[in-house]
Amino acid sequence: MDHPLKRLKGELYHDTKRLKNLFSTMKQEGWTPDYMEEQYHRYCALLKDPATAGPNFIYKRKYTDSKTGITYQAGDLNPKTVASEIAKYDLLLPAARLIDTYNAMMAKNQRFDYQDMILWVLEKFSQHEELLARYQERFQYILVDEYQDTNGSQNKLLFLLAEFWEDPNVFIVGDDDQSIYRFQGANMDSILEFKQRFHPREIVLTDNYRSSQVILDTSKKLIENNQERLVNQFSHLVKDLAEKRREKVDNAPAPRLLSFVNESQEEAWLIHQIEELKSRGVEPKNIAVLYPKHRLADNMVRYCTQKGIAVNVKKRVNILKEREVVQLTTILSYLYAEYSKPHSGEDKLFEILHYHCFALTALDIASITVFCRRRREDDKDELRQWRKVLADADMLLQAGVKDVQGVMKVAQLLEEWISDIPNVTVQTLIEKILSLSGMLSLLLRGEDKAWKLQLVNTFFDFVKNEAAKSGELPLKDLLHMLQLMDENKLELPVSRIISSENGVNFVSAHSAKGLEFEHVFIFRTNSNQWEKKQGNSSSFSLVPTLTASMHAGTIEDDRRLMYVAMTRAKTHLTITWPIASDVEKSLEPSRFVAEVTSLDHIKPEVVSEDWMIAYKGELLNYQMGDMSLIDHSLVDRLLQNFRMSATSLNKFLRCRLAFYFENLLRVPMGRSASMGFGNAIHFALQYYFQDFESSQPRSLPSVNRLNEYFAQGMDRFRSHFTQTEYETHLYSGTKILQDYFDKYSQEWWLAREYKPEVSIDQTEYEGVPISGQLDRVNIFDDHISVTDYKTGKYDSKKLKEPEDSESLGGDYWRQIIFYRLLLDGDRKHKWTMKKGRYVGISA
DNA sequence: AAGTCTCGTCTTTTT
DNA sequence: GACGAGACTT
Numbered sequence: 001m002d003h004p005l006k007r008l009k010g011e012l013y014h015d016t017k018r019l020k021n022l023f024s025t026m027k028q029e030g031w032t033p034d035y036m037e038e039q040y041h042r043y044c045a046l047l048k049d050p051a052t053a054g055p056n057f058i059y060k061r062k063y064t065d066s067k068t069g070i071t072y073q074a075g076d077l078n079p080k081t082v083a084s085e086i087a088k089y090d091l092l093l094p095a096a097r098l099i100d101t102y103n104a105m106m107a108k109n110q111r112f113d114y115q116d117m118i119l120w121v122l123e124k125f126s127q128h129e130e131l132l133a134r135y136q137e138r139f140q141y142i143l144v145d146e147y148q149d150t151n152g153s154q155n156k157l158l159f160l161l162a163e164f165w166e167d168p169n170v171f172i173v174g175d176d177d178q179s180i181y182r183f184q185g186a187n188m189d190s191i192l193e194f195k196q197r198f199h200p201r202e203i204v205l206t207d208n209y210r211s212s213q214v215i216l217d218t219s220k221k222l223i224e225n226n227q228e229r230l231v232n233q234f235s236h237l238v239k240d241l242a243e244k245r246r247e248k249v250d251n252a253p254a255p256r257l258l259s260f261v262n263e264s265q266e267e268a269w270l271i272h273q274i275e276e277l278k279s280r281g282v283e284p285k286n287i288a289v290l291y292p293k294h295r296l297a298d299n300m301v302r303y304c305t306q307k308g309i310a311v312n313v314k315k316r317v318n319i320l321k322e323r324e325v326v327q328l329t330t331i332l333s334y335l336y337a338e339y340s341k342p343h344s345g346e347d348k349l350f351e352i353l354h355y356h357c358f359a360l361t362a363l364d365i366a367s368i369t370v371f372c373r374r375r376r377e378d379d380k381d382e383l384r385q386w387r388k389v390l391a392d393a394d395m396l397l398q399a400g401v402k403d404v405q406g407v408m409k410v411a412q413l414l415e416e417w418i419s420d421i422p423n424v425t426v427q428t429l430i431e432k433i434l435s436l437s438g439m440l441s442l443l444l445r446g447e448d449k450a451w452k453l454q455l456v457n458t459f460f461d462f463v464k465n466e467a468a469k470s471g472e473l474p475l476k477d478l479l480h481m482l483q484l485m486d487e488n489k490l491e492l493p494v495s496r497i498i499s500s501e502n503g504v505n506f507v508s509a510h511s512a513k514g515l516e517f518e519h520v521f522i523f524r525t526n527s528n529q530w531e532k533k534q535g536n537s538s539s540f541s542l543v544p545t546l547t548a549s550m551h552a553g554t555i556e557d558d559r560r561l562m563y564v565a566m567t568r569a570k571t572h573l574t575i576t577w578p579i580a581s582d583v584e585k586s587l588e589p590s591r592f593v594a595e596v597t598s599l600d601h602i603k604p605e606v607v608s609e610d611w612m613i614a615y616k617g618e619l620l621n622y623q624m625g626d627m628s629l630i631d632h633s634l635v636d637r638l639l640q641n642f643r644m645s646a647t648s649l650n651k652f653l654r655c656r657l658a659f660y661f662e663n664l665l666r667v668p669m670g671r672s673a674s675m676g677f678g679n680a681i682h683f684a685l686q687y688y689f690q691d692f693e694s695s696q697p698r699s700l701p702s703v704n705r706l707n708e709y710f711a712q713g714m715d716r717f718r719s720h721f722t723q724t725e726y727e728t729h730l731y732s733g734t735k736i737l738q739d740y741f742d743k744y745s746q747e748w749w750l751a752r753e754y755k756p757e758v759s760i761d762q763t764e765y766e767g768v769p770i771s772g773q774l775d776r777v778n779i780f781d782d783h784i785s786v787t788d789y790k791t792g793k794y795d796s797k798k799l800k801e802p803e804d805s806e807s808l809g810g811d812y813w814r815q816i817i818f819y820r821l822l823l824d825g826d827r828k829h830k831w832t833m834k835k836g837r838y839v840g841i842s843a
Numbered sequence: 844a845a846g847t848c849t850c851g852t853c854t855t856t857t858t
Numbered sequence: 859g860a861c862g863a864g865a866c867t868t
Contacts, residue, residue: 060846061868080848088859114858149858181857293855316857510856528861541859561856 003094015095021539022092023099027115028151031546033096039545040093044086046545050077057082088541095540118153125160136164147174147191149181155190159197170198176230177223177239180510180561191230204237207244210516212252212571216241218596219566225595226556245570255566255573257597259589259604263524266578267300268615269607270521273574274309274504277519284310286518288505290565296524297506303618310503314511320485324443324452325459327355329482331433335414336475338387339421346386357439358410364401371399391415413437426475427464509565520569522562525577527588531558562592579604643761643771646818650811673725676717681733682775682789683713686756689776693754700748703741707734751778751785763825772822777831784831786819 025031046052057078064071072078106112112120125132139161144150150158162168176191194200208216220241223229231237260266270289277287291297294315304311319325330348337345352358353365372384389395390411396404413436420429434440434456443452466481467473505517524530566573575596577589589599642663652659687709691701714721714730721729754776761771776787790812823831 063847063867065848066867078847151858295855508856 018539019095019098019102022095023102024113024115025542026096026099027113027119028153030152031096033093033099036096036543036546037093040089040543043089043543043545047082047085048077050075053077053082057085089543092540092543115153118157122153122156122160125157132160133164136161140165141169142171144170144172144174147172147194148176148179149174150190151181152190155193162198168198170200172200177226177560178513178564180513180557180564182557192233202237204239206239206241208241209244209246210570211243211567212245212249213243214252214254215566215569215571215573216243218255218573219563222559222566222592222596223563226559228556249571252571255569255575255596257593257602258574258576259602260576260578261604261606262580263578263582264612264616265605265607266523266576267303268611269605270523270576271300271303271615272607272611273521274304278309282519283502284504285312285502287521288507288512288515288517288519288568289521289523290507290509290512290568291522291524292509292530292561294508296529299619301506303615304504306618311506312503313506314508319455319458320482322455324439324455327352327357327439328430328433328456328459329479331355331417331437332430332475333479335417335421335429336479338414339418340476343385343387349386353407353410355437355439357437357442358406359438360403360406360410364403364407367400368396368407371395387411387414421475425467426473426478427460427467429475430460430463509561512568513564516568516570518570519572520565520574522565522573522575523577525562525575525590525593527590530562530590530592531555559592562590643769645770645772646815649818650814653814673721673729676714676721677729677733678789679717680710680713680729681737683716684710684733684737685776685789687712689754689756692748693756700745703738703745706737706741710734710737751780753779755779758829760822760826763822765821765825770818770822770825772818774819774822779831784823786816786823788815788819 026036047054047057050058059072059074059076059078061074062071106116125135142158142162144158158170162170172194174191211219231239258269260269274284274287274289278284289297289300297313301311301313303309320329331352334345334348334352337348350365350369353360353368354362368386368389372386372389374384384395389399390407393404393408396407401407416436417429417433420432424432440456443456463473463478466478505515507515509522566575575593577593578587579589580586593599648659648663651663684706688701688706691705692698695701710733711730714726714733718726756776758774758777759772760774763770774786775789778785778787823829
C-alpha cells in the first residue's frame with residue numbers, strides 16, 4: 001500500500017517519535033483528523049490570497065527571477081515561499097489520519113497511552129452521569145497545585161468535578177509567571193477560564209521565603225517585560241514579592257553578571273568557582289548550575305566525574321544506550337548468535353574483546369584480527385574462525401598475542417555462557433556475565449558507581465519484569481524485544497540520576513522548578529540558547545491556524561523560563577555568558593541580561609591560564625584515552641600486501657581510523673540491510689546484463705527478468721534482513737529497478753558489448769599497487785565507458801571536480817578517476833576509458 | 844541599503 | 859526545517 005509516510009530508504013520505523021508526539025497533542029487538544037483538515041484548507045486559502053498571506057509570502061519590491069525570467073511586482077504573492085510553506089504540512093494530514101489505526105492497535109493489544117488516562121475518564125464521565133455524580137459527591141474539597149501547568153483535558157476534569165456544586169470548594173495555587181510547559185499543552189488561558197467560571201477569592205502571595213530581596217527585585221525587573229501577565233490584565237492584583245526568610249541575610253550580594261571571551265573560559269571559571277566554594281566548606285548540594293539544554297553541561301559534568309567531584313545530574317537517560325548496558329546486550333546477542341549458528345557472531349566479537357572488563361590489549365586483538373584474516377592451512381577456502389583461534393594457545397602464539405592466558409580465559413568464559421543458554425534463565429545468565437566478566441567489580445571500583453549500579457539494576461529489573469509478565473523469557477525473545485525497542489526508538493528511561501546525595505547539581509531550567517539552592521549559576525546565557533525559536537524536526541509541523549490559540553509569544557515563554565531559573569537562588573546568583581564560541585564565532589548575550597542590567601560596563605573576564613589548562617587538559621585526557629592502538633610494525637606489515645582501491649581510498653580520506661579498522665585490520669563487519677540491498681541490486685544487474693550479452697540473436701531481456709534476478713538476489717542475501725526489512729526492501733528495490741529500466745533501457749542498445757563485474761588487481765599507479773572491481777564495462781565501437789551502480793543517496797557534491805591542487809574533489813569523481821587509472825594500468829585488456837558517468841539507482 | 848535567493852549548519856524542555 | 863551568512867538584485 002502506498003502512503004505518503006512510506007519511505008523507500010532508511011530506517012523502517014522512521015516516524016515513530018513524531019507520530020507519538022502528534023497523537024499526543026491531538027488527544028490533548030481534542031483535534032480530530034477532519035478538524036485538522038478543515039484548518040489546513042483554511043490556512044491554504046489564507047496563503048493563496050495576497051491580502052491575508054502575511055508579509056513573508058509577499059514581494060516587497062519588484063523582482064525578476066533570473067532562471068524563469070518571470071517578473072514579480074511589489075505586493076505579488078511569492079509562489080516559491082507559499083509552495084514551500086504548504087509543503088511543510090504535506091505529511092501532517094496523512095499522519096493525523098493514522099490516529100484511528102493507532103487507537104485500534106492500542107485497543108487490540110489492551111494498551112493505553114499517557115493521554116488516555118485522563119481522556120478515558122472524561123469520556124466515561126460524559127457518558128455516564130451517575131458515575132460522574134458519584135465522584136462529584138465524593139470529592140467535596142479540591143486542591144490543585146501548580147495550576148499554571150495544567151493542560152486542556154486536566155482542566156476539563158477539574159471543571160467536571162467542581163461543576164456539581166453551586167459554590168464549589170476549589171482551591172488552586174499557581175504562578176502565571178512560572179508557566180513553562182506550553183509545549184505539553186499547559187496554557188495560561190485555563191487560569192482565566194477558572195476565574196471566569198468560579199469567581200474565586202484571590203490572594204496574592206507576596207511573602208517569599210526563599211530568596212534575598214535583591215534577587216527578587218532583579219527577577220521582577222526581568223519578568224515585567226512580559227505583557228501576558230495576570231497583573232497586567234487585572235489592576236487589583238499587585239505582585240511585589242518581599243523577602244520573609246527566617247534567617248534574613250543583611251547585605252545580601254547583588255546578582256553577579258559576568259561575560260567571558262569564549263565558552264571554555266566560561267566553563268573553566270565556573271568549575272573553578274565550584275571548587276573554591278567547596279574548599280570554603282560550602283556543601284555541594286547547595287550549589288546548582290542551570291541551563292536550558294542538557295547538552296550544554298556535558299563537558300563540565302564530564303570534568304567533574306573525572307576529577308571525582310560529586311555531581312547530581314537530573315536528566316532523562318535511555319539506559320539501553322548507556323555503555324554498560326550496551327556491552328551487556330552485545331555480549332548477549334553474540335552468545336545467542338553463536339548458540340543458534342556457530343561462527344555467525346564474529347563481527348561482534350571484535351568489539352566485545354575490547355571491553356575493559358576483559359582487560360585485553362588493543363594490540364593483541366589487532367594481532368588476532370590479522371591472523372584470522374589469513375586462510376586456514378587445512379582448508380584454503382575458509383577463513384580462520386575466531387572462536388577456534390581464541391581457544392587455541394598455539395595459534396594465539398603464532399598470531400603474536402602477548403597475553404595468551406588472558407585471551408584464553410575470555411574465550412573460556414564465552415564458551416561457558418554459550419553452553420549456559422539452554423540451561424539457565426536469562427536473569428541468571430546476565431548475573432553470571434556481570435560477575436564473571438569482571439564488569440561488576442570494574443564499575444564498582446569506578447568513579448560513578450552509584451549511577452552505574454542503578455543503570456545495571458534498572459536493566460536487570462526490566463528483564464525480570466518482562467520475564468515475570470510472560471512467565472518465561474528465552475534469550476531469543478529478550479533480544480528480539482530489545483531489537484524491536486531499538487527499531488521503534490523506544491526507550492527505557494531512568495528519570496533521575498543521583499550519583500551522590502551530596503553533589504553539585506547540574507539541572508535543566510525546566511526541571512529546576514520547585515527546587516532551591518544557596519548558590520545558583522546560570523550559564524551560556526546567550527540568545528541562541530535561551531531565546532531559540534523552535535525548529536523542530538522531531539515533530540510534524542502544525543498548521544498555524546491550529547496552533548494560533550496555544551502559541552502567542554514564544555519570547556515570553558523563554559523569559560518565564562529564565563525567571564524560574566533566577567528565582568531558584570536563595571542568596572548567591574551568578575549569570576554568565578561567553579561573547580564568542582570556542583571557534584571565535586561571536587555570540588550575542590541573551591536580551592534577558594540586558595533587561596536586568598546595562599551591558600555597557602560589563603567587560604569580558606579572562607580566567608587565569610592555570611585554570612584553563614586544568615580544565616581543558618582534563619577533558620583532553622579523556623579523549624586521548626583510547627587512541628594508542630596503532631602499532632607501526634604491524635601497520636607496515638599489513639601495508640606490504642595492501643592494494644589501494646577506490647573504496648579504500650575514499651575511506652582513508654574520510655576517516656583514517658575507519659580505514660585502519662575496516663581496510664587494514666579487516667574487522668569482521670556486521671551484516672546490514674543496506675549492504676544486503678546493495679548486493680541484491682548488483683546481483684540483479686550483473687545477471688541481467690550477462691543474459692543480454694549471451695542472447696542469440698542479441699535481445700534485451702524484459703524488466704521482469706531484472707526483477708526475477710533481484711528477487712533471487714534478495715533471497716541469496718536473506719540473512720542481512722529482518723522479516724520486515726526484507727519485505728520493504730523487496731518492495732522498494734522492485735520499484736527502483738522498474739524506474740531505472742524505464743529511464744535507461746533505451747540506450748542499452750547503444751553499446752556493442754557489456755562486460756559485467758570486471759576485476760583488475762595486478763596493476764599499479766606510480767608504484768602504488770591498486771586494484772578494483774568494475775561493475776560494468778560498456779564497449780562501444782570507438783570507446784568504452786564504465787558504469788558503477790550506486791544504491792546510496794544521491795549527492796551532487798560527490799561528483800564535484802577538485803577546484804585546485806589542494807582540494808580532493810567528490811568521492812564519486814575520485815572513483816571515476818580511479819577507474820581510469822585502473823584501466824590505463826591494466827595490461828590484460830587494451831581498453832582506454834574516455835568517460836565515466838553517474839547513473840543513480842535509488843528512490 | 845534592503846529585499847531575495849542559495850547554501851551550509853545545527854537540531855529541547857517533561858508530566 | 860530554521861536560521862544566518864553571503865551572493866545577487868533592485
